[in-house]
Amino acid sequence: MRILLVDDEHELVTALSERLEIRGFVVDCAETGNDALDMASKNEHEVAILDVKMPGLSGLMLMERLAKIQPGMRFIFLTGHGCESDYRACEQAGVCSYIMKPVKIDSLVERIREAAAREKGS
Amino acid sequence: MSQHMRHVPGHRRFGLPFWQASTLPSGEKPLFNYRRIWVKTVLGMSIVALVPLVVMTLFNLYQYDKTLAAESTFPVMRLVSDTQRTIEAFLEERKAAIEFVVHDNDFAALSDQGRLQELFVRMDVAFGGFVDLGVIDETGKQLAYVGPYDLHGKNYADQDWFEQVSQRGIYVSDVFRGYRDVPHMVIAAKHDKEQGGFYIVRATIDAALLTSRINPQDGNSRSDVFIINQGGILQTTSTRSGKVLDRYSLHVPSPTSVPVVKRVEGPGGRSLILGHVYIADTPFILVVAKQHRDILSGWWKLRATLLTFLALSSAVILIVVVAVVTFLVEGAYEADMRRTITVHQMEHTSKMASVGRLAAGVAHEINNPLAIIGEKAGLIKDLFTISKTYAADERLMGLVDSILAAVERCSTITHRLLGFAKHVDVTLDDIDPAATVKEVLGLLGKEAEYREIRISLDAEDGLPKITTDRGQLQQVLLNIINNALDAVKDRGRIDIGLASYRHDRVSIVIADDGCGIGPSDQKRIFEPFFTTKKEKGTGLGLSITYGLVQKLGGEIRVDSELGKGTRFTVLLPIRPARNTTGQGER
Numbered sequence: 193m194r195i196l197l198v199d200d201e202h203e204l205v206t207a208l209s210e211r212l213e214i215r216g217f218v219v220d221c222a223e224t225g226n227d228a229l230d231m232a233s234k235n236e237h238e239v240a241i242l243d244v245k246m247p248g249l250s251g252l253m254l255m256e257r258l259a260k261i262q263p264g265m266r267f268i269f270l271t272g273h274g275c276e277s278d279y280r281a282c283e284q285a286g287v288c289s290y291i292m293k294p295v296k297i298d299s300l301v302e303r304i305r306e307a308a309a310r311e312k313g314s
Numbered sequence: 315m316s317q318h319m320r321h322v323p324g325h326r327r328f329g330l331p332f333w334q335a336s337t338l339p340s341g342e343k344p345l346f347n348y349r350r351i352w353v354k355t356v357l358g359m360s361i362v363a364l365v366p367l368v369v370m371t372l373f374n375l376y377q378y379d380k381t382l383a384a385e386s387t388f389p390v391m392r393l394v395s396d397t398q399r400t401i402e403a404f405l406e407e408r409k410a411a412i413e414f415v416v417h418d419n420d421f422a423a424l425s426d427q428g429r430l431q432e433l434f435v436r437m438d439v440a441f442g443g444f445v446d447l448g449v450i451d452e453t454g455k456q457l458a459y460v461g462p463y464d465l466h467g468k469n470y471a472d473q474d475w476f477e478q479v480s481q482r483g484i485y486v487s488d489v490f491r492g493y494r495d496v497p498h499m500v501i502a503a504k505h506d507k508e509q510g511g512f513y514i515v516r517a518t519i520d521a522a523l524l525t526s527r528i529n530p531q532d533g534n535s536r537s538d539v540f541i542i543n544q545g546g547i548l549q550t551t552s553t554r555s556g557k558v559l560d561r562y563s564l565h566v567p568s569p570t571s572v573p574v575v576k577r578v579e580g581p582g583g584r585s586l587i588l589g590h591v592y593i594a595d596t597p598f599i600l601v602v603a604k605q606h607r608d609i610l611s612g613w614w615k616l617r618a619t620l621l622t623f624l625a626l627s628s629a630v631i632l633i634v635v636v637a638v639v640t641f642l643v644e645g646a647y648e649a650d651m652r653r654t655i656t657v658h659q660m661e662h663t664s665k666m667a668s669v670g671r672l673a674a675g676v677a678h679e680i681n682n683p684l685a686i687i688g689e690k691a692g693l694i695k696d697l698f699t700i701s702k703t704y705a706a707d708e709r710l711m712g713l714v715d716s717i718l719a720a721v722e723r724c725s726t727i728t729h730r731l732l733g734f735a736k737h738v739d740v741t742l743d744d745i746d747p748a749a750t751v752k753e754v755l756g757l758l759g760k761e762a763e764y765r766e767i768r769i770s771l772d773a774e775d776g777l778p779k780i781t782t783d784r785g786q787l788q789q790v791l792l793n794i795i796n797n798a799l800d801a802v803k804d805r806g807r808i809d810i811g812l813a814s815y816r817h818d819r820v821s822i823v824i825a826d827d828g829c830g831i832g833p834s835d836q837k838r839i840f841e842p843f844f845t846t847k848k849e850k851g852t853g854l855g856l857s858i859t860y861g862l863v864q865k866l867g868g869e870i871r872v873d874s875e876l877g878k879g880t881r882f883t884v885l886l887p888i889r890p891a892r893n894t895t896g897q898g899e900r
Binding site: 204207210214272273292293294295296297 | 677
């Protein structure tokens with residue numbers, strides 16, 4: 193399964209992508225929104241894991257753009273803040289999961305599988 | 315915030331709160347000195363209202379008094395002159411009758427007993443009041459006599475009246491008893507004979523007739539009308555001063571031919587209005603006495619009515635002034651108090667908000683590096699698990715697991731801080747009350763652990779979820795449990811019970827075995843700025859708690875016994891009533 197992982201924290205992205213790869217996922221990493229859009233146009237991803245707050249394109253805006261490129265893409269959001277308004281906005285936008293940092297790898301894997309199992313476009 | 319202020323009127327129970335208030339309950343100086351304002355306003359308004367009333371009343375009284383003093387002498391004056399005319403006419407008639415008899419008859423005719431009898435009958439018919447009629451010669455011997463007494467041949471030469479009439483020609487005597495021992499007066503006229511010498515015609519009038527003539531016509535007049543002679547002997551019976559021929563108790567008034575009215579001190583210190591006049595050509599002085607009190611009785615009534623009215627209206631004015639001023643000053647004082655409470659609450663709220671923002675910021679900032687630590691440690695663990703060299707190394711795996719456990723603990727703390735950070739509006743969620751209590755205990759658990767305080771949570775089975783604001787409920791519980799922790803000693807206990815209450819509410823009971831709250835303090839613990847923690851407390855915690863519970867449509871109660879412990883009961887609706895849901899519902 194191919195996953196797109198986007199977070200502005202370099203150290204987090206490298207460690208998390210490696211752990212996911214150990215668990216059998218193919219992970220494309222991006223540290224900015226534009227990198228992520230590039231990658232999305234090159235390969236097809238089933239699930240994207242996005243940070244809510246990033247410099248430049250925010251998580252939600254990035255989600256809109258990515259959904260245009262790959263309409264079947266499912267989204268999981270990571271946040272260090274847990275802000276209620278973000279949570280509601282994600283809920284309305286049909287985000288599959290909303291997870292507070294730091295994450296437990298097992299629960300993240302579970303969420304990825306749940307998201308991937310959802311019907312496309314939901 | 316408005317909910318907190320509902321307690322303010324509670325201060326009223328303690329009399330006039332502004333009276334003692336040199337400081338507001340918040341410890342601030344009041345905007346105004348309310349006591350001075352009260353005193354000044356009451357005095358000012360009372361003076362403005364009462365002075366004109368008192369001045370008008372006193373001026374009226376003075377005017378009435380003056381008018382009445384003038385008018386009290388007038389009726390006496392009139393009575394004196396009326397009676398004077400009556401008496402003068404009475405005496406003139408009789409004097410004229412006798413003079414006519416003297417001039418119309420010669421001595422011989424008058425000396426004739428039969429002729430005299432005839433004349434007496436005619437006179438008595440024409441004028442009345444004559445008791446007898448006699449003719450006396452110049453030696454004083456009574457020559458002829460008609461009347462009820464046997465006075466024929468009596469000699470009057472040594473009597474005073476005889477000498478007087480001999481000299482004056484016509485004479486009206488005092489009242490005296492004389493031979494007959496009955497009070498009477500004499501009118502006598504002298505006639506000179508042509509051949510020299512003279513004779514006297516003398517008529518006697520009963521003194522009782524004089525009394526009856528001068529008695530006032532109107533029965534209800536309280537005037538005492540009587541006649542005295544110049545020697546101060548009563549000539550007629552007086553209702554107050556005595557009988558005929560008694561001595562008059564007051565000074566004989568000075569001679570005057572026109573009526574004079576004076577106010578004098580009578581016997582027993584009573585004030586009298588005294589009128590008198592000398593009756594011309596007689597020894598008589600007509601006196602009219604009237605008790606000043608009688609004249610003034612109407613005046614006293616009027617004065618009493620006026621003064622009663624003044625007293626009553628003054629009392630009403632004072633009561634109204636005091637009531638209105640008290641009401642207004644109390645209102646101002648309460649507004650001032652509310653102002654300081656609002657200011658304090660705003661400060662508190664903004665402080666809490668800043669603390670919340672700070673906590674959220676810190677939590678957020680920590681979360682990111684924490685996530686990196688977690689992922690790096692997780693990666694190490696993953697690599698160790700894959701590697702044949704390290705997979706069996708329990709020590710290294712144990713170290714990594716410790717790091718991961720520490721990250722987990724930190725993340726629990728940061729998540730809680732974020733959860734408490736921002737809850738301004740009522741945002742409704744379906745909440746498991748037991749879980750919420752546990753979350754709060756998670757925050758306070760450490761302190762309880764250090765102090766070995768046992769906290770038990772007993773939740774009823776099948777407790778429903780409640781629709782309420784999580785953050786505000788957390789704050790309510792946090793405040794109450796915090797208070798309980800402050801109240802209990804080390805190794806004390808706090809019991810928390812959750813149960814359904816009357817099918818539409820959930821009760822949360824937080825009971826401690828701490829120091830308890832006295833009955834007088836129990837009434838006040840929800841008031842802003844009331845604290846028993848001295849410097850430690852702001853006095854706002856329970857006031858805010860009360861406000862929050864009200865905002866959530868619930869109730870809060872306290873039962874406490876000094877030395878035994880305190881039990882707070884919070885009742886929350888399972889479904890919020892429409893008007894308490896609020897702005898936060900989406």
